Amino acid sequence: MIATLEIVQLLDQSEYLGKMILSSDVMDDFxxxxxxxxxxxxxxxxxxxxxxxxxxxxxxxxxxxxxPDYSTIMKEIRSTKREMDMNEKVASFKIAERKLQELLDDVSELVAHSVSNNVKVPRDGAALKDGGCGCGSGSGGCGCRAS
Known part of the structure; x- marks a missing residue:
C-alpha cells in the first residue's frame, strides 16, 4: 500500500489522540x-x-x-458480590473504570461521526462485551445474574 499524505496525517492525528487520552486526568484517576x-x-x-x-x-x-445447592449458592453469590461492591477501593475503581469507558465511548463516537453520521457506535463498552452479564464482575461472559 502506498502511503499518501492523507494517511500519514490520519496516523499522526490518531497517535496524538491516543497520547491525549493516555495523559488525561480520567486515565490518571483510573x-x-x-x-x-x-x-x-x-x-x-x-x-x-x-x-x-x-x-x-x-x-x-x-x-x-x-x-441441589441452587438457592444456597444464589444467596451466597449475591451476598459475596454485595460485600465486594461495598468495599471503598472496589467502588472507587468501578467509578474510575466507568468514567474512562465514557471517555473512550465519547471519543469513538466523535471519530465515527466525523466519517459519517450513519456509522453506528456502541456505547458502554458494548463492543467489548461478549454476551456479558452486566454484573460488573469483570469476567466478560460469566453469566452471573447476582447483581
Whole structure:
C-alpha cells in the first residue's frame, strides 16, 4: 500500500489522540484507583472470595434450579458480590473504570461521526462485551445474574 499524505496525517492525528487520552486526568484517576485496589489486602480478599463463589455459581448454572445447592449458592453469590461492591477501593475503581469507558465511548463516537453520521457506535463498552452479564464482575461472559 502506498502511503499518501492523507494517511500519514490520519496516523499522526490518531497517535496524538491516543497520547491525549493516555495523559488525561480520567486515565490518571483510573491508574490510581487500579493501583489502590491492587494494594488493598481487604479488597483483594473480597475479590478472591467472589471469584471462588463465582466458580460454584457457574457449576450451579449448568443445572439451574435442579441443582441441589441452587438457592444456597444464589444467596451466597449475591451476598459475596454485595460485600465486594461495598468495599471503598472496589467502588472507587468501578467509578474510575466507568468514567474512562465514557471517555473512550465519547471519543469513538466523535471519530465515527466525523466519517459519517450513519456509522453506528456502541456505547458502554458494548463492543467489548461478549454476551456479558452486566454484573460488573469483570469476567466478560460469566453469566452471573447476582447483581
Amino acid at each position: 491508574h490510581k484507583a487500579k493501583a489502590s485496589l491492587e494494594e488493598d489486602e481487604e479488597a483483594q480478599r473480597l475479590i478472591a472470595a467472589f471469584q471462588a463463589m463465582k466458580e460454584q455459581y457457574e457449576d450451579v448454572q449448568r443445572f439451574g434450579r435442579y441443582h
